Amino acid sequence: MRFLLSLFLMATMGHLNLMAETDAKEYKTYVKNNYKVFYCTHEGVSVVVDPTEGGLFEPRISIINKSGHEIMFEPKDIRAYAYAIPGNTVKSTRYRVGTYLDHGGDASRLETDSLKIYTPKQYRKKQSRTNWWAMVLTEVVVAGVEQLGPQDDVTMMENALYRRDRTNEFEKAHDEALKRIDEGYWKANTIFDGSEHQGFIAIKPVKTTYLILDIPVDGEMFHFVVDSKKYDE
Incomplete structure (x- = not known):
């Protein structure tokens, strides 16, 4: 999470796109209906996070398995976080980190709050x-x-x-x-080689621009920083 935060801080200064690459994986985006979809492929497994339909707090997650073996995926192991302003306990402003940094706030002190992910x-x-x-x-x-x-x-x-x-x-x-x-909420599933499974999850919303998602698949952690802004913003 510390390295994820450092990438976020660099991104706020314009040096990187806001994509959490915390290891050797390559994180990319593509455009769908003027909005970004986030994805990563690693060792035959592709994970796609699509916030274009349900919004930032109801993202659709797809897992495409071309690893050569079956994968047991447990969506209950997904974790969601939001960056937060240190010392700010007011829910309506705690997650406005852009404003905090614009006013000279210390980026190294940003906090991360764990967000509730609902079960079906x-x-x-x-x-x-x-x-x-x-x-x-x-x-x-x-x-x-x-x-x-x-x-x-x-x-x-x-x-x-x-x-x-x-x-x-x-x-x-x-x-x-x-x-x-x-019919559509993510539940535990075996994803066989050469197949794909998808579903959505629901996260208790807060007033933030970015959502951090940690998605464990086949022993690997896929780290995403997701936003619901238009691709040219």
């Missing part, structure tokens, strides 16, 4: 709770607006039908969100 079960529960509150708040607002108008029998029946349709739409969206997690 935890993320499913979180999404269910988020969707439920969204439905409740929407109904509260709509009900308040409906009370402002006339409440004859026809209007009340129309409001009831609209409410039923909204509920059906919420339930459909909720089911689709949970299905996406059930």
Whole structure:
């Protein structure tokens, strides 16, 4: 992690691209829909981190195995970190390291915070709770607006039908969100030689520009510093 930090510090001074190369591996990027995708190939194994769809805190990770043997991959061993301003405990500003450095902050004192990565079960529960509150708040607002108008029998029946349709739409969206997690979230898998497996993970978000990911595959640690900026920024 110390060498990873040194590369970050050099990158902030314009000497390197923000890619964490902590060993002999070669880390690269390619462009997808105006945004960067991060990848590394080492000894027949390619790891790809794609934040272009789910965003920085829901990256899609692909592993392509051409190593000549099967690989058992455990996504629970992935670790995520964010660089942080030393001594700053305010969540809204703690991770604004660019501003800190621009104002003469000591780059060598930057800290790294470990970030929570949800398990599939935890993320499913979180999404269910988020969707439920969204439905409740929407109904509260709509009900308040409906009370402002006339409440004859026809209007009340129309409001009831609209409410039923909204509920059906919420339930459909909720089911689709949970299905996406059930089918797409990274789970433990054996990746056979000549095959590829991919899925996404969800990380508890913080206000940062860069995300550090340590992804262990086949006895090797792949280190990435990922951002969701456009490729020409």
